[in-house]
Amino acid sequence: MHAAQRFALGLLAAAAVATASDVVQLKKDTFDEFVKSNDLVLAEFFAPWCGHCKALAPEYEEAATTLKEKNIKVVKVDCTEETDLCQAHGVEGYPTLKVFRGLDNVSPYKGARKAAAITSYMIKQSLPAVSDVTKDTLEEFQKADKVVLVAYIDASDKASSEAFAQVAEKLRDDYPFGLSTDVALAEAEGVKAPAVVLYKDFDEGKAVFTEKFETEAIQKFAKTAATPLIGEIGPETYSDYMSAGIPLAYIFAETPEERKEISEKLKPIAEAQRGVVNFGTIDAKAYGAHAGNLNLKADKFPAFAIQETTKNQKFPFDQEKEITLEAIKAFVDDFVAGKVEPSIKSEPIPEKNDGPVAVVVAKNYNDIVLDDTKDVLIEFYAPWCGHCKALAPKYEELGALYAKSEFKDKVVIAKVDATANDVPDEIQGFPTIKLYPAGGKAEPVTYSGSRTIDDLIKFIAENGKYKASVSEEAEESSAAPAASESTAEPETKTEAAKEAEETHDEL
Template structure:
């Protein structure tokens, strides 16, 4: 064979290897048949220009390879080419991940966007709500994930199995669940039926539940026992800590050695407050900017703070004081006893409201947003957010329309810089728009529609107490914007958003 021919074939082979992928790209004419012919499919709906999609790509590829031997398929759909397909599946942003068990059983993917998390989540999806555990498969089942739960029951105990199964169905995205009716196996595991053993690959290795089988009690046990005594706060664990519903104590330090030293020092405090306050170390070099979100200085470590996640309140420990067992014990004890006031970060209250949109700051939040006589639509924004900048003229127009309407004293269109002001909600993305209806301030409604003046008016009218329906000004901007599908935000907006996100993340990684 000629040398040049061998060289060319070598290049082709190398290119084939380089482009080989375990992620299957589908189109409108192949999607339905593929989903129908596979029991379980994870689909990513993406756009090539999307920064978050680019970040997900290698993780998604790695997860697809890990799941290949389990016959769990990962696919992707380019929404810039398959617009109709993406709209048919309700895609409103990128990336959107959905779990398919056929075309009629679709659920949103609720895990993290890391390879290990994707693989773990999909393996749990592939299992029945409660797997049958025997002596032969127990050890293998224990290794199904970092945390698994096994109920040991009598063969005739249908009532407790039903309660356990209900919990399993509710928490199946979090942990694999198994059940055994082998009395000898239960004895070998150190329990007597009815009991639940939570096996974990950290801390003490397992925890036992032997109380009365009640769903709420089992859920609380699972959440508490599955959380490391002092875990690590990072991109893969942050959402879990936020959803746990109990305060989180952060231990910031710049080196692994320092984090371990502080963790060992504070472990007795974490143990004393287990189930009441979660504790986690956090890499101050990678995620030091997050200290600012807790009202800590971002250039002085080690540091300690507690976040009341349900109310998004922050309790920073004085950074001029040394972090010792005694000082942190006293601080945490006082926090649990309700003796510490939360720290509030706020811009100054505006001396005068200028413009059609009411500017809210932390110190005026309750007075304006929680005014029980008014429907309040509020945008939580960030100054660097490209989509927020794109929304601004439409949002100003919305404010002007209501200010000139018969509902000017009943509806408030407001905005708050959520990076400069503490707000009660944990905001996951920008812009986030919520309506706080008059008479139902404890039940805010999050806006999910397209960002047009007409659709925002419709949202306020349908969800507000005052049913404030007004006519939108039919100018060229609003008319054209109303015909634009939410799923396909313009490339210009997306590019701006990606650039600002990338610029923002150049300084630090985001949790």
């Protein structure tokens, strides 16, 4: 064989290795059969132009390789080629990840988009809600994830077993749950049945629950004990902190050394407030812009702030003051006692607000949005959001239709720049549209349909107190062609691609 031939074959072999993948790409004619023939499948529905899909790709590949050893299949579907297949599975954005246990048992993937998180999530999905644990399997079960819970319960104690099983079903996406009825094993672990031991690979290593076996008490214990005393706030952990249901204290610092130093300094406060306030460090170089969301200056670090996550209220610590144990302790104690007023970021109230779309800012939010006599449709937008810009002319037209109708004093079409104003609502993305019906302001309804004028009108009519429906016909007859609704989906792939490629260091 000539040297040139050997070289060419070598290149081909290297290319084959480089392109080898443990992610199986499926098409319409192979998808159903593959899913039916495997007990557990994670599927990604993607588009090649999608920026978030490109960022996920190496993480997804790494997770697939790890999960291959567990016989958990990882697949992907190109929605630009398999349009019908993606529509059949309700794919509306990219990437969409779904967990399949056959074709009739499908659930959305709820974990972070990092290899370790994907692996952890899918391993938990592969386990039963509660696994049987023995003295021979305990050590291996403890290594199943960063946090695992094992209940030690007498075989005859059905009530405690049932309570634990209910918690396991509810939190199975978060932690692996195990059960042992071995009295000797419980004694070896230093507990007496009934008890729950939470094993973790951080902080003190384990925590023990010995209170009355009630589902709410066990669930609260799990959430509290599984949260690091002072963890790291980032893309992989942010949603967990937001869903914890208790306030979050941020420690902003620019270097790992400084974050460690401040954490050690504030550790006694975190210990005293465990289960009341969560504490976490955040990389100010990577995510310094998030300081602005907490009404801190985004260029002055280190910094400290508390967020009341359930009400989205912000409590920044004075950045002119030094972060000391005494100062932060006093600040946190006052916060817990309700003695600290929240900081409110707001644009000025508009001098005139008589346009077809009411302009909402933090200072007039309650007056407009929570006016209990009116159905209020409000759009939460960001100035940089491409989809918000595309929606703007249609939204103005929607406002004009109601302003000229018999419902002009009963229905308000409003918008708020959620990046410049503190709002109490939890906003996951832009634009977010919600309807606050008259007489029921505590329960807003989030809109999830196509962003067409006709669909928005139907949404208001179906969910508002006044069942207010208006007609587009009169407006369309005099409207310019550019304002007409001629497409079923207002978000084109080009626009979506632009949106996906935009980078923001929001958490």
